[in-house]
Amino acid sequence: KNEVEQSPQNLTAQEGEFITINCSYSVGISALHWLQQHPGGGIVSLFMLSSGKKKHGRLIATINIQEKHSSLHITASHPRDSAVYICAVYTGANSKLTFGKGITLSVRP
């Protein structure tokens, strides 16, 4: 079993829909990253969370440390949100990132 699991594996949405992507982890963590990767490879860090909730524009990330679960929400989705979304965790006192397999999101116009 992977230490970081993401669901669903693939997701298709219509423009304007509210989207939720989930991440569960099975180890103790010090922080969790949500990353976005567009075709071509470049990765952008959207959020780093260790507790609570963060918001940036149309994106909201939440984390529940007790339940070992995090969600990334996209409000008013747009085709430019189409990308792979990857959850990654810093495990314990370690500063190495462990990654989920990522979710491919397609937003149709």
Add this chain to the structure above:
Amino acid sequence: KAGVTQTPRYLIKTRGQQVTLSCSPISGHRSVSWYQQTPGQGLQFLFEYFSETQRNKGNFPGRFSGRQFSNSRSEMNVSTLELGDSALYLCASSLARGGDAFFGQGTRLTVV
């Protein structure tokens, strides 16, 4: 402020050769980590450098090595290349260990 710069962006090498990839972190960032991304395995941690010292190493063979210079720039080297080393190699820098990570665009290595 310039982002994380990786060079080269693309590379084609032959089996058995060696390769060196470079990563220039964001100015002031002292932690540099390297990752390998393949379609089958996803993103995997290679190693982390901080203040010119390797602090963490992932589960990769000894053919994979790296170093960090006094200006925090880092290089990784892969010797005796194998077809399975074909991948996107990403580096990320952060101000401190375990901090917010900023990724470069990656170097896409193809081994033929």
